[in-house]
Every structure is written in structure tokens, then in C-alpha cells.
Amino acid sequence: MSRTVDVVVIGGGFAGITAARDLKHRGFNVLLLEARDRLGGRTWYKEVNGFHVELGGTWIHWTQPFVWAEKERYGLEVQETPGCVAERVAIKVDGQVNDLQEDQLAEFLQGFELFFAEAKQVWERPYDQDHCWDAICAHDSQSVADRFAALDLTPLQRTSIGGFLEILSMNQPENASYVEMMRCWSLTGWNYEIFNDTAARYKFTNGTGELVDAIAEDGGFDVELNTSVASVQQSEAGVVVTTTNGDVVNAKRAVVTLPLNLLNSVSFDPPLSAAKQEASTLKHVGGGYKVFFEVQGDPGAVMTLSRSTDSPLIGSFTYKRGEQHSVLAGFSLEPGALDKSVDEWQAVLEEFLPGVKLLSTFGHDWGGDALSQGSWCTYRPGTIARFANALPQQEGNLVFASGDHAQAWRGFIEGAIASGSSAALGIAKSIQG
Numbered sequence: 001m002s003r004t005v006d007v008v009v010i011g012g013g014f015a016g017i018t019a020a021r022d023l024k025h026r027g028f029n030v031l032l033l034e035a036r037d038r039l040g041g042r043t044w045y046k047e048v049n050g051f052h053v054e055l056g057g058t059w060i061h062w063t064q065p066f067v068w069a070e071k072e073r074y075g076l077e078v079q080e081t082p083g084c085v086a087e088r089v090a091i092k093v094d095g096q097v098n099d100l101q102e103d104q105l106a107e108f109l110q111g112f113e114l115f116f117a118e119a120k121q122v123w124e125r126p127y128d129q130d131h132c133w134d135a136i137c138a139h140d141s142q143s144v145a146d147r148f149a150a151l152d153l154t155p156l157q158r159t160s161i162g163g164f165l166e167i168l169s170m171n172q173p174e175n176a177s178y179v180e181m182m183r184c185w186s187l188t189g190w191n192y193e194i195f196n197d198t199a200a201r202y203k204f205t206n207g208t209g210e211l212v213d214a215i216a217e218d219g220g221f222d223v224e225l226n227t228s229v230a231s232v233q234q235s236e237a238g239v240v241v242t243t244t245n246g247d248v249v250n251a252k253r254a255v256v257t258l259p260l261n262l263l264n265s266v267s268f269d270p271p272l273s274a275a276k277q278e279a280s281t282l283k284h285v286g287g288g289y290k291v292f293f294e295v296q297g298d299p300g301a302v303m304t305l306s307r308s309t310d311s312p313l314i315g316s317f318t319y320k321r322g323e324q325h326s327v328l329a330g331f332s333l334e335p336g337a338l339d340k341s342v343d344e345w346q347a348v349l350e351e352f353l354p355g356v357k358l359l360s361t362f363g364h365d366w367g368g369d370a371l372s373q374g375s376w377c378t379y380r381p382g383t384i385a386r387f388a389n390a391l392p393q394q395e396g397n398l399v400f401a402s403g404d405h406a407q408a409w410r411g412f413i414e415g416a417i418a419s420g421s422s423a424a425l426g427i428a429k430s431i432q433g
């Protein structure tokens with residue numbers, strides 16, 4: 001089968017559906033091809049074990065202007081996540097779990113200020129990396145571990161920042177870029193409270209799926225699910241996209257929204273730039289697991305924190321409260337975390353929450369998922385200078401959009417929507433003038 005459209009969009013996560021909607025609204029004939037049997041990509045609101053949970057991307061905040069505008073535009077409700085503003089924080093420091101005490105708060109907060117003391121100079125304008133590009137490059141090779149090594153932090157500070165940043169980067173401190181962590185801190189106004197709230201306080205009451213549906217319905221673009229793109233060829237007239245079934249789509253432009261870790265899984269002719277290929281071979285290091293814990297009764301609004309060297313559970317917090325059953329959302333860097341038995345996780349959880357009764361665990365293996373090969377995007381140390389500009393760079397008739405190489409909120413739903421929107425605008429300008 002062969003079809004001709006104005007623009008073909010490859011991938012139906014938030015970057016793809018936003019680009020498709022915006023292009024359709026600008027009068028283009030748009031076809032979106034998605035390999036999965038659903039839209040939404042690395043967001044997936046689903047009923048598991050009788051609970052509606054977000055297996056992937058979840059939390060949004062008004063410091064994220066594109067996604068918050070979508071929430072407002074479609075009138076979608078958000079709800080709070082109880083454990084983000086916890087009544088009790090159980091933290092494992094030097095092998096010992098204790099509740100964070102009122103008189104430790106100043107020490108806790110001062111740790112973040114010290115760790116991120118350079119952030120304001122490096123990301124004075126977090127939406128404009130060129131503004132302090134030299135400072136970004138000067139720190140590019142440093143890992144989170146390097147930054148720890150340079151500071152004289154207390155054990156409490158090391159654990160709280162360490163656990164938090166292991167969750168934010170979904171990898172160990174030696175593998176995560178310090179500059180990237182400073183970017184997130186700067187985007188939230190160099191302020192711990194907003195940093196914490198942005199990470200995990202507000203989620204869509206009816207799930208990210210409600211926003212996916214709203215964008216798709218409003219966009220009215222054509223979609224083919226279960227359709228995997230095998231190759232993309234550029235021609236003078238535009239692009240020729242071939243699916244694994246052998247179907248062909250001709251278009252003036254293509255929006256490529258493949259996750260960074262999958263860019264090399266599609267054959268491009270001419271080949272993608274050396275930088276894009278290298279970045280995709282190297283892969284981003286966002287891995288780990290989001291693990292949900294169904295527990296008996298109501299544990300209250302609790303949070304746990306640890307470093308991965310001290311526990312398989314680097315953090316968790318109450319996600320949904322109920323009288324009979326509640327759910328905690330947890331994070332782990334341990335390989336096979338989703339395969340651990342209830343008994344094994346019970347022993348881990350109980351260390352932080354004595355008396356807790358674990359009923360079941362569940363989650364999705366995004367690293368093992370062939371269509372994501374990772375969770376959210378975290379750059380390795382030493383890669384921003386090489387890849388941050390090269391990844392979103394247009395190549396001929398191919399425009400690139402992805403949460404994985406967005407400016408500002410890279411690695412977030414916000415970045416995906418922002419980059420999809422800007423890809424659509426760029427294409428409209430280049431075709432319509």
C-alpha cells in the first residue's frame with residue numbers, strides 16, 4: 001500500500017501527538033504511525049490489580065508551561081499525591097532507618113543548597129542553554145558522584161540528596177550528569193519546595209490517558225497503530241517512510257519522535273548525523289524501575305528515602321490512600337526489581353515502615369520494553385556538549401521532536417509536548433513560508 005500525505009509523524013507519545021495535532025490545526029494532512037497498540041508512549045495510565053495507576057510518566061507542575069497549558073485548555077483536573085508532602089519521612093542513613101526530625105530540616109535543606117550552589121551561574125536561563133554555554137561545557141564531564149566528592153556533606157545530606165537524585169536520574173551518581181541535575185533544580189527556581197512538588201505532587205485525576213485522548217480527538221489527525229516504521233528515505237520531494245509490513249508513506253516532511261535509545265533501530269537514508277548515531281548507540285542512562293506496592297490499610301502520607309548502595313528501594317511515597325488498601329509508588333535501581341517476590345519486598349519495606357503489610361507489587365519494565373529501551377532520559381556525564389544541540393537538529397526533511405532531546409524540560413512530559421509543538425511550527429513555516 002502506498003499513501004501520500006503532507007506530514008508523517010513517527011511515534012505517538014506526547015511529542016508525536018502534539019506535533020500531529022498542531023500540524024493538523026495548521027491545515028496539513030497528517031498521518032501518525034505508532035508501533036504500539038495505543039498512543040501515549042512512555043505514559044500509560046492503566047488498571048492493574050484493581051488500581052488505576054500511571055505506569056510511566058505521571059507528575060506535572062505549573063513550572064512546566066506547555067503541559068500545564070494543555071491541562072487548562074482541555075479543562076483537566078489534577079489531584080495531589082499524598083506522600084509527596086509527607087507527614088513522615090523515613091530515611092536510611094549509615095545503615096539505620098529513622099524518621100526525619102523537625103530539627104533536622106534545616107540540615108536537610110541546606111544540603112540541597114550546597115549541592116546546587118553553582119546552578120544559578122550554570123543555568124541562569126534554563127530555557128536558553130546558549131546563554132551560559134561555556135559554563136555548561138565546563139561542568140559537562142562531572143558526574144553527580146564527582147560533585148559529592150567535592151563537598152563536605154553530612155551523612156543525612158548525602159542520603160537525602162543522593163536518594164533524590166538517584167530517583168531523578170534513574171541511575172547511580174557516577175552515571176548521571178551533574179549539569180543535568182542542575183538544569184532541573186534551576187527550572188524549579190532554585191527552590192527545594194518547588195523542586196519536590198514538581199517531581200511528584202500533581203498528577204492528572206483521570207490519568208495522562210485523558211490528555212492523550214483530548215489531544216488526539218481535538219487534533220483529528222489520522223493514526224495507524226500497530227505500525228512500526230522500518231526505514232526513512234529522503235528524496236527531493238520529501239520523505240518516503242516504509243513500515244515493517246512494507247507499506248509506504250510519501251510526505252513532504254517527517255517528524256521523528258523515536259526515543260533516543262531507539263534512533264538507530266530505524267534505517268535512515270542518507271544516514272543520520274554521526275552525533276545522532278553516536279548518542280543513540282551510547283544511549284541515555286535513565287533506567288531503573290517504578291514499582292507499585294499495594295499495602296493493607298492506610299499507612300498515611302509517608303515517604304521513604306535511601307541510596308541504592310543501602311537499599312533496593314531508593315524512595316517511595318504514598319500514591320493512593322484507602323481504608324482497606326493503599327498504594328505506594330516506589331523506585332528501584334536493582335536489576336530484576338519487578339521480579340522480586342512479595343516476601344522479598346515486604347522485608348525491604350518493613351525496614352522503613354514497621355508493621356506494613358505488603359499485598360502485591362506491580363509495574364512495567366520500560367528498560368526491557370523494545371519500544372522505549374529505557375525510562376526517562378538522563379544524559380551521561382560528558383555528553384551535553386556533544387549531543388544537546390545535535391539531537392534536535394533538523395536533517396533535510398526530517399524534523400526531530402522528543403522528550404529525550406527537548407530544551408529545558410528534557411526527560412519530562414513537558415519536554416515532549418514542547419518539542420512536538422515547536423516541530424510543528426517549524427514545519428509549517430518551512431512549507432507555508
Ligand SMILES: Cc1cc2nc3c(=O)[nH]c(=O)nc-3n(C[C@H](O)[C@H](O)[C@H](O)COP(=O)(O)OP(=O)(O)OC[C@H]3O[C@@H](n4cnc5c(N)ncnc54)[C@H](O)[C@@H]3O)c2cc1C
Pocket residue numbers: 010011012013014015016033034035036039040041042043055056057058059060199227228229230257258259262266290366371372374375376377401402403404411412413414416
Ligand atoms: C516510569 C517512568 C516515569 C516517568 N515519570 C515522569 C513524570 O512523573 N513526569 C514527567 O513529566 N515525565 C515522566 N517520565 C518521562 C516521560 O514519560 C517521557 O519523557 C515522555 O512521555 C516522552 O514522550 P516522547 O513522545 O518523547 O517519547 P515516547 O513516549 O517514548 O514516544 C515515542 C513513541 O514512538 C514509538 N515508536 C518507537 N519505535 C517506533 C517505530 N519504529 N515505529 C513507530 N513508532 C515507534 C513508541 O512506541 C512510542 O509510543 C517518566 C517516564 C517513565 C518511563
